[in-house]
Amino acid sequence: DQQVKQNSPSLSVQEGRISILNCDYTNSMFDYFLWYKKYPAEGPTFLISISSIKDKNEDGRFTVFLNKSAKHLSLHIVPSQPGDSAVYFCAATIQNTGNQFYFGTGTSLTVIP
Amino acid sequence: DGGITQSPKYLFRKEGQNVTLSCEQNLNHDAMYWYRQDPGQGLRLIYYSHIVNDFQKGDIAEGYSVSREKKESFPLTVTSAQKNPTAFYLCASRMISGGPHTGELFFGEGSRLTVL
Numbered sequence: 748d749q750q751v752k753q754n755s756p757s758l759s760v761q762e763g764r765i766s767i768l769n770c771d772y773t774n775s776m777f778d779y780f781l782w783y784k785k786y787p788a789e790g791p792t793f794l795i796s797i798s799s800i801k802d803k804n805e806d807g808r809f810t811v812f813l814n815k816s817a818k819h820l821s822l823h824i825v826p827s828q829p830g831d832s833a834v835y836f837c838a839a840t841i842q843n844t845g846n847q848f849y850f851g852t853g854t855s856l857t858v859i860p
Numbered sequence: 861d862g863g864i865t866q867s868p869k870y871l872f873r874k875e876g877q878n879v880t881l882s883c884e885q886n887l888n889h890d891a892m893y894w895y896r897q898d899p900g901q902g903l904r905l906i907y908y909s910h911i912v913n914d915f916q917k918g919d920i921a922e923g924y925s926v927s928r929e930k931k932e933s934f935p936l937t938v939t940s941a942q943k944n945p946t947a948f949y950l951c952a953s954r955m956i957s958g959g960p961h962t963g964e965l966f967f968g969e970g971s972r973l974t975v976l
Contacts, residue, residue: 781965
């Protein structure tokens, strides 16, 4: 059973506008969440993370929001750039056990120039 | 530069053959992982290891084997028992010692295995 879900397989956004990528999870024990960016035929690269003690974390153009009651997190990219076009995976884990990182199925973002 | 090196990047195999994918890291990370990616699916965990000479099965370990004889190396063998081995394989590592901080996973570039 998929514990981390990304229900939008793809998203297209105009350059300069905001991109919002969504992720839902089912396990309330998850307390650490990450976003990864992946280009074709390459390994994912870490983008940003958030601990469950926070509801927002910001790094430059990237902001992750966490809504624990809804078991939902989102990644905002502002402004979107053509180089942001990639597949984005969200992941979740339980700190201190840390054995498993559960990944969503990914959202393919296309930023149109 | 520090990082994770996977080889080969592309590999073709005939049915019935075993193949070993290499993963080496010079990040001094404690834990190493093997994931498999298929189209339209998330990354699925095959095996992981937190210390040398110890490893654990992930969600889809059947048909795979691993070893962890050295901290920096975690090779994956795809055996003939794996029914659908054609996939993109990703090796990852992370630091787990030194406190409760989980640490993010660092990934290699991946190995694409195609069974003919």
